[in-house]
Amino acid sequence: MRKKSNIISLIDQNRAMLLVILLTIFSCIFAPNFANRMNFSTILISACMLAIISVGFTIVFILAQIDLSIGATAQFCGMLCVGLQPNLGWGLSLIVAVAAGALIGLFNGIVVVKFRIHSFIATIGTMTIIRGILHLYSDGGTKSIDDYSLGEFLETGQFPIWFIIIVIAAIVAFVVLSKPDIKTINGIATLVVPTVFIVLWLTTKLFSPIVIITFIIISVGIFIVDHTRFGKGFYVVGGNAETAWLAGINKDLYIILGFVICGITASLAGSIFAMRLSSMTARFIFAQKALMTALAAVIIGGTQLTGGKGSILKSYFGVLMFQILFNMIGCFGLGFEIQIFINGLILAVVVFYEAYTNYKHDLLKGQRPELLKEAQSMRL
Amino acid sequence: MPAKDNTALSGSRFSNVDNKSGISKLFDKAGVYVIALCLVILGIIVSPTKFLTPDNLLNILRAVGMLGITACGLSFVIYSSQMADMSVPSAMAFSGIITVQFLHLGFVPAIILGIIFGMLIGLVNGIVVGYFRANAILWTLAMQFGMEGIMRYVWSGNQLYPDLEPGTSGAAFVNIFRLEVFGIPFLIIVMIVLYIIADIIMKKTKFGNQLKLVGSAIDAAKCTGINVRKTVLYAFLISSFTASIAGIFITSMNKLGVYYLGEGYDFKSVTAIVIGGMALSGGRGNIWGVLGGVLVMGLLNNILTFIGIPTAVQNVFIGLVFIAVVALHTYKLRKVGKDYA
Amino acid sequence: GCGTKDKAEKTDSGKTSVSDNADGQSNLEQSKEIDVFSIIGSDGQPLILPTEKKEVPERPEDPKALAEEEAGHWWDIEYAGWTTEKENLPKSPADGAIGKKVVLLKAGDHPYWTAYVNGFTQIAEAYDIDFKILNGNWNMDLQSQQVDQAINEKPDAVIFAPVDATACAPLMRKINQAGIPIIASNTIPAEAAMKYCTAWTGPDDWGQFRMIARHFADEMGKKGGYAIVRHMPGSSPYFARTFAPITELVEYAPDMELLAMDTANLEAEATMQLVSDWITKYGDDLKGLILAGDGFSMTGTEEALKNTGREDIVVVAAGNCKTGMDAVKNGVCSGITYQSAEGDGAIALYTAVRFFNGEELDPVAYLPRHIITADDVDNYMPAQW
Amino acid sequence: MADKVALEVKNVSKRFPGTLAVDNVSVKFNRGEVHALMGENGAGKSTLMKMIAGSYNDYTGDILINGEKKLLYSPSISKKNGIGMIYQELSLARPISIAENILVGRLPVKYKIITDKAKMIEEAKECLETVRLEHLDPEKNISEISQHQAQLVEIAKVMGNKPSILVFDEPTSALSREEVEMLFDIINDLKRKGMAIIYISHHISEIYRIADKVTVMRDGKKIETRNITDVKSEELVQMMVGKTIDKFYSKRKGKIGKTYLEVKDLTRYGFVHNISFKAKKGEILGFMGLSGAGRTELARCIVGIDPIDKGTVMKDGVDVTPKNYDDGISKGFAYLSEDRKSQGLFLRLTNEENILSALIPMCSSKGIYKKRNAGDVVTEQIEKLKISPPNPHVGVGSLSGGNQQKVLLGKWLATKPDILILDEPTRGVDVGAKQVIHDVVTELANKGTTVLLMTSDLPELVGLSDRVCVIRGGHIIGEISKEKLTEESALLAANGEGSVFDAC
């Protein structure tokens, strides 16, 4: 009995990862042209934007908030990044774009905290505003530049050697400092995963620079949220704002910070996407789809709207799962209708499963094992 | 009785929180209509001769008629503290497509079928959200994706045209939107009637009164002998019912059914409802406020176009007004010591 | 795939010629023999129409420095592709089209695109071309992924209908660098992207709207105020179908006055509200309307005109869907542009076929321009979508 | 003497909108002493303590710690000054782990920034040991452990901060008897170590067991501070209520009728098994059981809130087993739930709406709700229960605990039930309100309503019940008649030890 439920909860907790694995295996076997390095690299690259977005998005979820403006923020900041590039160069324009993202996040945070508006509502408002500003700034047209060198570097380039050394050193330092306990699964994973990653990175062309950058952003996010005292505060605030307040954690500050981080990652995502393609579209559907996919991915990753729970890594797997799905459907040559249907189906199954377990849990809450044993003998 | 003076004593320690002055009570009651009135005055200032003409006012109403209808039903969902129904667009498109598809059976059967099929979506939502307490936003979003996929697949992304020959049910169907009764568009009459019915349901029926309790505290409602699941189910059914009606209107207006009709009506309706003073936390606000919210959105759009502000800037304005109005509502709630929206 | 079964029989001729391979005819000869010009589209017009060229005026020094009302300002967009120096174009294999593999990157789902794919499929079946369709769903992010996927398929050619005319440049460059020929279709890519495509086919948005602007001016007696309901922001018609008529009318009918222009995101309700508001605001000054789309924009406009009793307003619109044609027939609309969706799809693949056959291609090939009016609307019925 | 004072509040006041919750109170709390704080609901005890704990930044007056004046304007300032507080409402974050809850705000770190998980678990374990919960896995989430374990975790968390002044705000309301004993051991231990302890409770017996001093508050004012040895319990009650209470449990006058309610073999697997009992018309049937014995589950099964697996409920010889709770209500049942905040009241709505909430189906015909049909139940209940303020339009959330409980009772009385099940009707309710509730319940029984009383308050059980069923581990194990009913016999029976019970 107990063991069974343990396995189920283990599956449930790692469902995004399992889905990724299952989908990959399935596609490798059945989907034409799926299983090759080039395609895997494509999937990883295409997951980058949403992966970066979902770093901040997950944090906002952990805080028991939601930010519907991420898509619009990503689009607007990407537009800004491209629009300013001719005058400022990539570096400066990226900084400006990220600053704009942070400002949008700050606005969201202040509206939620100070005006006490539910974030679902407040960010619908922000989304509308950004949509207007986006249109104004772009004049309804795409912004682009003719220099593709950066985009090319992001997709196919190589990092300079010093960068590679720094990153590997950081990974090694982290692993050594965290003193993994080899007896536990977690400990083994802490050793194996970075090793596999480093080997793959150095020996194959699987990880483009943009993927590495995404990994770095995700790692920084995971490090802050899961491994620092400051980051743990997000969970406390989301889990129970009162606990946080009593423990001297400034809940308002955390919520505002959460939104700012969310704005920053959204703008980073948009900017990096814009850099990759040297352009940014003015079609708003870009923002809408980014929001919806990120939302579904984060939920499938196991983060809950009720707050206090969530993992950036699992969100990443959620994003990855969707990209594999899209790619697979493309490989089969199926239409978008199938894609959106499966998208909805997976989300529905996950949401329903979650609701159903809660429902069961509520129904059986307080059931006593010794009485259950008795009941079994009664029924026999 | 020994305890008697004690009660009286502690009674004196409470000043009556409910004692409000007349003006603030009026604002409490009128709520969003104060804002609507301000907009009307602004409109008169902007265009003294043209704004207050019956034609223009009818235009405003006509433009927000369908929004008004979806918001009317969706407010039941929000009132029951279920946040939102993101599947409104698919219910709209679905009912429209089904109606057009079945027009050959005759006008009335087709409409009925359209509404029934649209309400199927609400039924599923209601069962999953009401009975299993799934998160409403996420579930209805999944539903929206799924239905969109199904509609695209079944009708291979095509537009469905009704037969427009005069005298056919197709012509009658297309005429629904264009119908006028005593110079007032049928759409507006339907909308007003729906609001009156909704008001009666909310205030005068067992369901409506229990809905308020469910929205206020769902666990307490369960322990008060209210069938919470059924109540939430009904709320979603009502939402899909009005969405289906709006879907029939929008299909009739466009003279064709296609899967993307109704896009955007999810957020738009939520916006109108929240402007109207209904709180996401449930059990707050009333249906006339929602109508007010709908009118404010129509007026705002109209006046901004009058001033000559392009759509892009209008978005900025609407967003800002939206946040400001909601902030005002929550401020009001907080001032009387209630928790926020 | 979206191939429909009932059409499959039609292509028997194509199929037999493949099996006739034993006769010693080469693929090239066979594919040159196949006659696709006799295929009739669902609107009764030939599926493949003779394409047009157009005269290209001198490029101004600095187009962007000119005012938006001057035609020169839009030169780079309007005449994109004509003078482009192509880069690294793959050579034609010149070995015939039969049995080739093609990937169609279409921009998104829309009834227009369903018709487009219909036309496309008919040609594909005629030549027994193996094709795969990737649907960008109007989302640049999705299309950028699909480009990688398309390259990964290693097709003989890519038919590329970009979601975004400008942002597609790096995508086309990538396909080009993978050595795969591109036939761009429908939306004309910006100059930067034209470098990488072997050819482009599609409607001449600018040309058509200059044409319809003249028709519009004639209908209005070259005077009076008009307004423009624009296309969806972010799309290329958002500019083409706005500034082609504006710049044209400035020269052709200088007395006409542009009162307003705005987008209603191609929604009927929004258009109705917008047009109603304009009519109230401008009253009798408003004498004409140009619509960038003839579907929902037309429906909304029609309603607004009826509600305000202003059926006198002259309306012209783009595209030829059923709604638009009906409006022309009813006299609500005085003219719409002719743009065969099936033809759009067919010509794109046919151009690829010509490429496979080793024929010389024009860098830009427009679908023929035509204004459908009440006089000839019946020739184009039933509508394709 | 002066250097014994650990904490002193001087002329402190705190005002809420509409209430002066603490009115010019001055008290001294000594080291090495347990100082009890008593008073009716809404007397201002919690508010005074929250002030010390730094929950309010707008109090007036001075708070002195070790003779030094401190401005305790935030919980972290208070914590730094050595104040620890165990709150009346649990303040744990449910989705996160026990360890993180215990160490919230002071997670151990290594290399200055990285959290040290091993150390975290070790420290959490240490804290848990102080409340004898060392067997608990600190990585479990709070949502996975039971209510009383959570209460103990809360205590462990506060003690982990090593406070020198410790406040317990009604810590025992969610604890079992054994756990209470353990808690008292812990408190005595801490006292010996020289800590100043402030203890709030409504249980007079508890106060006599552990307190050294007692301060009584009423209506936000301090009444008196006394040594516990100098004060008799009647005196204490008098101070709390402001008047002498002659006798708590009035004699029953009504006649007990024939068997009215009969529960047969009621079973919900894993919760309650084979429950059978009979209750007569006009009888108050008590249910005795230790915490977690299954009384709440039994009540919920009888009225139909929870599904049952088998068994029948008969009323007046007719099978009325309810399908669900609305069915149960229409068949004359009413159940006053034990948790008024989350399961009883609509805190955001008014008195009137709360009292009428269960009446809606009865006042409706064909789905149309006619408020008129309810008549003046609202004023009737407000008067009968002496709800204060007696304004039907005041929000119930702003009422004191006792009055909230009265509203809850009023809601069920309004349905005029034939069978009323009371689950902890006076938990956390002050003496005055308790008196009113008892009177109303007795009168109800006198008029012929069958009352099932489930309470952990032994004097209440003994004082009110005509007969008591003993329930243990989900089974009814016996029954005690009125004659043999004493607090001792009941307690023994509930522990499964007594020989006093008659088998049913």
Ligand SMILES: Nc1ncnc2c1ncn2[C@@H]1O[C@H](COP(=O)(O)OP(=O)(O)OP(=O)(O)O)[C@@H](O)[C@H]1O
């Ligand atoms: N946040 C608040 N806002 C408004 N009034 C409050 C608030 N908290 C407490 N009160 C009021 O202050 C008074 C004192 O409440 P307090 O909680 O201190 O009483 P208490 O003695 O602890 O009662 P109990 O025994 O029920 O815990 C009550 O009348 C209560 O209604």
Ligand SMILES: Nc1ncnc2c1ncn2[C@@H]1O[C@H](COP(=O)(O)OP(=O)(O)OP(=O)(O)O)[C@@H](O)[C@H]1O
């Ligand atoms: N030994 C146990 N094992 C697991 N769960 C238990 C155990 N004892 C009690 N519980 C649970 O603790 C909760 C409290 O029990 P319940 O409310 O039925 O008891 P009660 O007799 O009403 O006690 P109370 O006086 O606390 O109201 C229930 O959910 C019950 O199932």
Ligand SMILES: [Mg+2]
């Ligand atoms: Mg208290």
Ligand SMILES: [Mg+2]
């Ligand atoms: Mg209980």
